[in-house]
Amino acid sequence: xxxxxxxxxxxxxxxxxxxxxxxxxxxxxxxxxxxxxxxxxxxxxxxxxxxxxxxxxxxxxxxxxxxxxxxxxxxxxxxxxxxxxxxxxxxxxxxxxxxxxxxxxxxxxxxxxxxxxxxxxxxxxxxxxxxxxxxxxxxxxxxxxxxxxxxxxxxxxxxxxxxxxxxxxxxxxxxxxxxxxxxxxxxxxxxxxxxxxxxxxxxxxxxxxxxxxxxxxxxxxxxxxxxxxxxxxxxxxxxxxxxxxxxxxxxxxxxxxxxxxxxxxxxxxxxxxxxxxxxxxxxxxxxxxxxxxxxxxxxxxxxxxxxxxxxxxxxxxxxxxx
Numbered sequence: 001x002x003x004x005x006x007x008x009x010x011x012x013x014x015x016x017x018x019x020x021x022x023x024x025x026x027x028x029x030x031x032x033x034x035x036x037x038x039x040x041x042x043x044x045x046x047x048x049x050x051x052x053x054x055x056x057x058x059x060x061x062x063x064x065x066x067x068x069x070x071x072x073x074x075x076x077x078x079x080x081x082x083x084x085x086x087x088x089x090x091x092x093x094x095x096x097x098x099x100x101x102x103x104x105x106x107x108x109x110x111x112x113x114x115x116x117x118x119x120x121x122x123x124x125x126x127x128x129x130x131x132x133x134x135x136x137x138x139x140x141x142x143x144x145x146x147x148x149x150x151x152x153x154x155x156x157x158x159x160x161x162x163x164x165x166x167x168x169x170x171x172x173x174x175x176x177x178x179x180x181x182x183x184x185x186x187x188x189x190x191x192x193x194x195x196x197x198x199x200x201x202x203x204x205x206x207x208x209x210x211x212x213x214x215x216x217x218x219x220x221x222x223x224x225x226x227x228x229x230x231x232x233x234x235x236x237x238x239x240x241x242x243x244x245x246x247x248x249x250x251x252x253x254x255x256x257x258x259x260x261x262x263x264x265x266x267x268x269x270x271x272x273x274x275x276x277x278x279x280x281x282x283x284x285x286x287x288x289x290x291x292x293x294x295x296x297x298x299x300x301x302x303x304x305x306x307x308x309x310x311x312x313x314x315x316x317x318x319x320x321x322x
Contacts, residue, residue: 042088053228068270107260108151124243143203201241
């Protein structure tokens, strides 16, 4: 009888300890090693970070390291960038995402056919989609919205005679778009007014299109450590294929990076798996503040687990003495 009672008490203690540990993991948003999910918290901030990748807010919140691999597929290479660091905040209904990665070369000039630009892209499910889309350009019943930033667009257009100062170049008699065929045809890379980011829509390979309303902004900065790029867009958008955002919601997202120095372009790139972005409704922790309530609860849970363990040890010792 005593043996059965002892086993019952041990089972209760183990169950309570397991629940306490599970609660601690949930509270601190920590996943077990076997879990494959990753989370990015988009904190609400009291001041707009603007488009500066070095804005002070980014040093006050943590970053999440997202692993990348080469784009899967026959004859497709890439994958020279192995990870990116991601951060996100929102202010007055506007989302800001900062992505940074190591890259020793600054590839922002693509005047020659053999030159390719550094680039990064974010991918989200398009608005109204109820299924998780295929990570590679979406699918027929689950489209994606892609924000594509390029270093050459970030640097702006440069006339060939400014780059090749000793070359002889014929000049156009006029400067309107009619005499710039790519610009007149609507090529976004030939239009200096569209900015460094394109907002794109896709539901399969070969169906990538530019959305009519380009409402995503982006700005990148290169240092000895590599690139840092900030994307920004209002939660609300008039595009039918835009991504949907709102406070107190979650959204799937994925990353892709191109290293122009490694001849990466199109399908030659490094990509991530889908991660989850939590768009919180609570203020971010500022310098001088603390996660005091979470720390206290986590400490209490740890004390409960430790107390249960000590109690079990004492009880077992007494039972053994009998």
